[in-house]
Amino acid sequence: MEKKAEWQWEISAQRPWFRFNLRELFQYKDLLFRFVRRDIIASYQQTILGPVWVFLQPLFTTFVYFVIFHRVAKLSTDGIPPLLFYLPGIIIWSYYADCISTTMNTFQYNAYIFNKVYFPRLIVPLSSVLFHSFRISIQLLLFLVVCLFYFVKGTPIYLNLQLLLIPFLILLTACFALGCGLIISVLTAKYRDLDNIMQFLLRLFMFAAPVVYPASLIPQKYAIFFWLNPLTPIIEIFRSSILKPHPLPLGYLLLSVLTTGIILMTGVILFNKREIQIMDVI
Amino acid sequence: MAKKLLEAKDISKYYRLGALGSRSFKEDLRDWWTGRNTRFKETESESPQHIWALQNVNFEVTQGEVLGLIGKNGAGKSTLLKIISRITLPTTGRICGNGRIASLLEVGTGFHGELTGRENIYLNGHIMGMKKKEIERKFDEIIDFSGVSRFLDTPVKRYSSGMYVRLAFAVAAHLDPEILIIDEVLAVGDAEFQMKCLDKIKSISREDGKTILFVSHNIQTLRNTCNRALVLDKGRIIASGDSESVLAGYMHKSGEQFLGTDYTLQTVMPGNEMIRMRKVELIPGYLNDSRVIDVRTELRIEFEFEYDVEEPGQILALLQVYNDSGELIFELSSQNYHLRRGIVRGESLIPGNFLNDGLYYVSIAIVRNSVVRLFYLESCLSFHVEDYKNSRDGYGKWAGVVRPAFPISLRQEPE
Numbered sequence: 001m002e003k004k005a006e007w008q009w010e011i012s013a014q015r016p017w018f019r020f021n022l023r024e025l026f027q028y029k030d031l032l033f034r035f036v037r038r039d040i041i042a043s044y045q046q047t048i049l050g051p052v053w054v055f056l057q058p059l060f061t062t063f064v065y066f067v068i069f070h071r072v073a074k075l076s077t078d079g080i081p082p083l084l085f086y087l088p089g090i091i092i093w094s095y096y097a098d099c100i101s102t103t104m105n106t107f108q109y110n111a112y113i114f115n116k117v118y119f120p121r122l123i124v125p126l127s128s129v130l131f132h133s134f135r136i137s138i139q140l141l142l143f144l145v146v147c148l149f150y151f152v153k154g155t156p157i158y159l160n161l162q163l164l165l166i167p168f169l170i171l172l173t174a175c176f177a178l179g180c181g182l183i184i185s186v187l188t189a190k191y192r193d194l195d196n197i198m199q200f201l202l203r204l205f206m207f208a209a210p211v212v213y214p215a216s217l218i219p220q221k222y223a224i225f226f227w228l229n230p231l232t233p234i235i236e237i238f239r240s241s242i243l244k245p246h247p248l249p250l251g252y253l254l255l256s257v258l259t260t261g262i263i264l265m266t267g268v269i270l271f272n273k274r275e276i277q278i279m280d281v282i
Numbered sequence: 283m284a285k286k287l288l289e290a291k292d293i294s295k296y297y298r299l300g301a302l303g304s305r306s307f308k309e310d311l312r313d314w315w316t317g318r319n320t321r322f323k324e325t326e327s328e329s330p331q332h333i334w335a336l337q338n339v340n341f342e343v344t345q346g347e348v349l350g351l352i353g354k355n356g357a358g359k360s361t362l363l364k365i366i367s368r369i370t371l372p373t374t375g376r377i378c379g380n381g382r383i384a385s386l387l388e389v390g391t392g393f394h395g396e397l398t399g400r401e402n403i404y405l406n407g408h409i410m411g412m413k414k415k416e417i418e419r420k421f422d423e424i425i426d427f428s429g430v431s432r433f434l435d436t437p438v439k440r441y442s443s444g445m446y447v448r449l450a451f452a453v454a455a456h457l458d459p460e461i462l463i464i465d466e467v468l469a470v471g472d473a474e475f476q477m478k479c480l481d482k483i484k485s486i487s488r489e490d491g492k493t494i495l496f497v498s499h500n501i502q503t504l505r506n507t508c509n510r511a512l513v514l515d516k517g518r519i520i521a522s523g524d525s526e527s528v529l530a531g532y533m534h535k536s537g538e539q540f541l542g543t544d545y546t547l548q549t550v551m552p553g554n555e556m557i558r559m560r561k562v563e564l565i566p567g568y569l570n571d572s573r574v575i576d577v578r579t580e581l582r583i584e585f586e587f588e589y590d591v592e593e594p595g596q597i598l599a600l601l602q603v604y605n606d607s608g609e610l611i612f613e614l615s616s617q618n619y620h621l622r623r624g625i626v627r628g629e630s631l632i633p634g635n636f637l638n639d640g641l642y643y644v645s646i647a648i649v650r651n652s653v654v655r656l657f658y659l660e661s662c663l664s665f666h667v668e669d670y671k672n673s674r675d676g677y678g679k680w681a682g683v684v685r686p687a688f689p690i691s692l693r694q695e696p697e
Contacts, residue, residue, distance in 0.1 A: 007289075011368055012376035031408035038394055038405055045396040045437070116391040117409055118368040118383075191307060276371050280297070 015273055025120050035127035040134060054138045058094065062086045069212040078214040080239070081155055087143055088238040089211035095136045095170070096177045096231060097202060102128040103181025104198060107189045111282045121275040122268070125181055129174050136170060147242055162241035162248070169234045176230050176260040182267030189278040210235050230256035285380070287461055287493050288343040288366070292375035295336040295361050295517075335361040336372070336517045343461065343495065348487045350508030350525055351497040352532060357514040359497050363387060363465055366495070381460025384410055388465070390450030395439030399430060399449055402438050406453045420456045427482075428452035444554065448475060455482045462486065463495045483507060504529060526607075541566075542584075542663060551588075557648050557657035558588040560625065564644070564663045567634070576670040577639055577685055581632040583663065585646060589626050596620055597656070599628045600647040604661070606640050611683055618652065635687035638680055639669040 044050040066082045069075045077085035103125040107114065110124050150157055188194040206212075209231040218226045226232055233252040240246065298306070336358045343349055353359050364370045366377060367385035392409040393402050403424055407417040417424075425431045428449045430441070438446060464483065484507060486492045498504050504511060504525060511525040513532050521528050542563030545551040551558045566573075567580035575581070583601065596618035603611045614630055643664040648656045669680070 006380075007378035008380045010376055010378045011365065011372065013372055013374050015371070027413075028408075028411075030414045034405050034408045038397060038401070041401065042394060042396040113392045113409065115364075115369060116388045117385060119409060119411065276368065279370050 015276065021120070025122060028119055028123050031119060032123050032127050032130070035123065036130045036134065039127070039131040051138065054135050055142050058087060058090050058139055058142065061090050061094070065090065065212055075213045076217060078216060080243070081150060081157075083146060084150060084157070084242060085214075085239065086212070087146060089209075089235050091136060091139045091143065092169070092173055092231065092235050092238060093206055093209065093211045095132055095139075096173050097206070098132045098135075099129050099174065099177035100181045100184070100202065101199075102132070103178060104184040104188065104195075106181070106185045107278055107282050108192075111279075114279055114282075122271060125178060125185070125271075129178050133170070133174060140166065140170075157242045158244050159242060160244075162237065166238060166241065169238050172230070172256065172260055173234055175264045176256075179260065179263035179265075179267040182271040183263070186267075186270045186274045186278065189274075190281045210239075214239075227252045228255070228259070230259050232256075284344040284346060286342055287345050287381060288377065288379040290339060290341050290366070290375065290377045293336055293339040293362070293365060293372045293377065294334060294374045295358070295365060295370070296373040297333050297335050299333060334517050336365075339375075339514075339517075339519055341512060341519065341522065343493060345460075345493055346487075346491045347510055348494045348496060348508045350504035350511040350529070351495065351514065352504060352511060352529065353514035356516075358517040359514055360387075360465065361517075362514070363463055363495070363497060367463055379461070382411065383461045383463060384454075384457040384459035385463035386454050386457075386465065387463070389447060389454050393438055393446070393450060396437055398437055399434045399441070402449065403453055406450065407457075410454065410457055411459070412457065416458065424452045424456050427455060427478075442555070444475070451475075451479055455479070455486070459492075461493045461495065463497075465497050480507065541665060552659055553587070553657055556589070556591050556650075558590070559585070559646075559657070559659055559662075560588060561586040562646065562659070562662045564665055566665075574668050575665055576668040577637065578634040578670055579667070580634040581665070582629060583632070583644065584627070584629045586625060586627045587648065587657075588624070589621055589648075590623050591650070591656075592623065594620070595651050597626075597648060597650050598652065600649055601630055602645045602647070603632070603637075604643050604645065605683065606642075609683070611637070611642070636684055637667050638682055638685035639667045641666050 044053070047053065049056070062083060065086050070077060070082050070086075102109075106121070106125050106128075114121065147157065147159060151159065184194070184198055188198065208226070209229055210217075215223075215226065215232060215236050227249070233249050233256045237248060237253065240248075339358075339362060341349075351359050351362070361370070363385065364387070365372050367383065367387065369385075369387075390402075390406060392406055394405060397405065403421065404414070404417055408414075425434065428445075428451075430445050430449050433441065433445065438449070441449070483494065483496075487494050487507070494507075496504065496508055508525040510523065511521075511528040511532075512519050513521040513528060521531055542561070544561050544563075545558075546560050551560060553559050562585045563583070565582040565584065566575045567582065568574070569576075569578060585599070589597065598618050599616045601614040603613075605611050616628065616630075641664065643661040645658065645660045646662060647658045650656050
């Protein structure tokens with residue numbers, strides 16, 4: 001019998017629950033960035049406006065929401081100029097929705113690669129999130145430009161230090177979306193019914209976050225459930241970063257970090273455990 | 283003793299067949315309820331719904347050897363490769379290994395049509411596990427090998443299929459793993475490029491001392507490249523050892539007579555842009571009902587291909603007959619024909635009382651203007667010539683490569 005130490009690696013029937021090989025993931029960082037690059041190049045291939053679409057999408061959406069929710073439905077914007085009110089919600093929400101809807105289909109979309117070659121599968125959902133992060137960073141620039149525009153125009157807005165929190169808020173959104181996406185990707189791999197339900201739930205979920213209305217509109221007795229949604233403090237803090245300095249809902253933010261952490265952990269562990277077995281049923 | 287690089291112990295793989303739907307969901311629920319593990323039902327024998335793709339497979343790979351893996355369709359070759367490549371998990375057993383493994387179960391995995399050749403070299407290289415620096419170092423070599431340097435900045439979706447495969451194989455050929463796993467990816471591209479690929483594989487193993495695991499249907503190719511071979515049948519290893527004896531045994535045992543195929547029934551007809559083989563067939567003129575090819579049997583070879591070259595030119599067909607040990611016994615060449623594009627039929631006749639008993643295979647080449655080899659279909663036929671003895675023949679195997687029945691007579695000279 002040989003000693004175990006003789007071998008560098010081993011493949012066996014069962015995968016342990018907590019086998020998270022960070023070093024291996026790091027070895028594949030070149031692949032991670034190459035995937036991001038591929039997505040960026042491929043998505044603007046043969047378009048005339050190219051990356052300009054990254055700006056246009058949120059602007060169009062803002063316009064539609066402005067008409068429907070502000071003008072027609074007369075929902076309050078908490079006294080913030082409508083463009084500045086809708087933009088943060090739309091940016092964060094579309095980032096979340098994009099991340100989740102690509103990561104939740106990781107196995108289905110990439111089966112043709114996964115069936116032919118091994119690499120840590122986590123690279124793929126990570127690269128999708130990074131790709132959307134590239135888009136959201138451009139959209140943030142757009143947001144700043146709009147802010148400056150209002151600032152110059154003399155609208156009472158304050159560019160306070162809270163703005164520095166925004167990268168952190170985006171990271172938090174990314175982790176939350178990645179966690180959810182990983183969990184759903186594992187659950188929907190075998191039976192795709194769940195996939196259809198998820199599409200529907202995702203659409204509903206938008207209305208559970210303060211995207212088209214302010215959090216202040218929620219009746220006090222439901223507020224606690226509303227704020228349990230990690231996206232609520234994220235959007236609210238983002239939105240208020242251009243207002244007069246005021247106390248942050250730090251408690252809720254902490255709760256959001258905690259929830260996100262648990263979901264992300266669950267997602268990564270589940271994904272790692274099942275990533276190879278899923279290939280037999282995909 | 284050479285260092286062991288890979289060791290597989292008791293590998294089995296169990297598959298559930300059939301569509302996944304409400305029925306399999308019910309089964310899953312039941313298994314979950316009764317606490318049974320769906321992936322492992324040792325007690326249950328093979329049923330129409332379940333199959334053991336591999337059963338108790340054990341083998342080792344030592345450094346520097348080229349191990350061939352052969353078996354019929356469905357023998358479990360691909361499953362085994364997938365397990366070694368960590369694409370799927372074994373149901374039982376384990377594989378231990380040293381060093382980096384690169385598997386070529388396909389060339390050009392992850393190629394993206396919208397990206398340029400240059401981008402795809404990096405993308406594919408990274409997917410195969412190469413680092414950025416490694417690719418940069420070998421970039422010129424890769425381009426050189428692929429021969430598509432002019433199209434480097436064109437999206438690969440505009441490539442011809444031949445160029446695509448060249449580029450893809452070029453990346454693969456420059457991987458630098460300790461163990462290289464190759465599935466039958468070489469049945470692509472034109473003959474010249476196929477030869478280049480095989481040569482590359484040989485040089486990888488001989489000059490760089492790399493360890494290779496090679497899967498193919500093609501006995502001739504395996505014979506030329508491997509020094510050890512495994513035969514898989516219905517998920518079990520039924521023979522292993524040095525490639526010469528194992529492969530010869532495989533052909534004899536399975537009777538591996540291969541009297542022809544109608545390629546038009548297959549998804550892909552072998553060939554390239556200019557030639558597509560439609561059919562190759564060997565029709566023995568059996569002498570009696572036993573339907574055995576023996577030394578007296580006349581053998582007719584028929585083949586049919588699509589010819590698609592616009593410019594006028596002449597083509598000829600070349601038939602090569604090899605024996606068991608890969609020696610070329612003889613070569614037949616047709617005369618040059620002026621042919622238009624369309625379907626071309628050819629036939630030839632090997633007379634009875636010519637070949638000695640043994641195993642033979644036939645390769646066909648189509649040559650243009652006497653020098654340009656358009657396509658080469660290696661070992662597309664194989665047949666076994668049985669011995670035939672009549673009373674005056676004596677015992678033992680006839681010596682010699684051929685066994686013609688030229689007259690030979692003796693005469694008593696007057697004293």
